[in-house]
Amino acid sequence: MIKIDGSLGEGGGQVLRSSLALSIITEQPFEIYNIRARRKKPGLQPQHLKCVEAAAAISQAETDGAALGSTRLVFKPGKAVAGDYHIDIGTAGSTSLVLQTIYLPLAFLQTESNIIITGGTHVPWSPVFHYLEFQWLPVLEQIGFDMKLSLQQAGFYPKGGGKIASQIRPVSELKNIELTERGKLQQIWGISAAANLNASIIERQKAQMQRRLSRKNIECDIRNETMPSRWKNTMALLFAQFENGSGCFTALGAVGKRAEKVADEAFTGLSEYLYTSGCVDKYLADQLLLPLAFATGKSRYSTSKITQHLLTNRDVIRPFTDIEIHIKGNPGQEGVVHIG
DSSP, rough: EEEEESSSTTTHHHHHHHHHHHHHHHTTOEEEESTTTTTSSOOHHHHHHHHHHHHHHHHHEEEOOOOOOOEEEEEEEEOOOOOEEEESSSSOOHHHHHHHHHHHHHSSSSOOEEEEEEEBBBBBTTTTTHHHHIIIIHHHHHHTTTTEEHHHHOOOTTOOEEEEEEEEEEEEEEEEOOEOOOOOOEEEEEEEEESSOOOHHHHHHHHHHHHHHHHTTTTOOEEEEOBSSSSEEEEOOOOOOTTTTEEEEEOOOOOOOOOEEEEEHHHHHHHHHHSSOOOHHHHHHTHHHHHHHHHHSSSEESOOOOHHHHHHHHHHTTTTTTEEEEEESHHHHHHEEEEE
């Protein structure tokens, strides 16, 4: 049985999520201890427990320690099974992170699966639905995945109540990628969105993003969007498309947070990315590691920033596979990822 120290690297839920996906794909059981040991609330929280339950459901796994607050888990996968799955997180836990836990094992099966996940679709510290739609999914399709995503209802912190749906079709082969020179900037576009708030807030976010961009002599088409939801919140998104790469940056509203502040946060993320030469943004860099570890041939891509998440994901993959992963560069700076 593979032993995983949950305090490895950044010591968060990613260690658990990656271990679950790898365990199902490789059919190797694992034990993880010190789960989220470096967090203010260590152990399995509702979102993490739902990741375990979802992974167990699709793989007919046996578990020991799958309980709220548990700092130890034993996971023994069976054969993964395609099907229709409805996962209700029950809180504002991230629907995106649950999906990213189970999509890869399901994609390797012979028939399609249909997934519905309810919870938080636009919550802090995780990729919002729009990031999955515009940044994550297109690159996965380039690799060879056949997936569809749809937002049925937006859910925000702390209420949750959002819903996403995904159709995951079988993968015939995963292709390697070579993204080291991003080429010329083709366009920058954005979204100013809100749910159940006055349209003036959307306009203020949009105007602030345009002001910040114009000071850098950047032209940008920003569209307004209304998100379907039972609750109130806002989102600002900026997307940079290069010939051979892209970066996507979002920011969310909160009670007492001005629309201009939301816009500024999205602009800061974009600005930091533009001043580097990385093909993919710092978030996508670690999200690509798992699928590319199972691709045919060697992959290489540059990123705007080597994060602790990226380094942690590399270290989690190593016990499950013999794939070689090398990351050239210093943490916190630009770097190049070599896989295979």
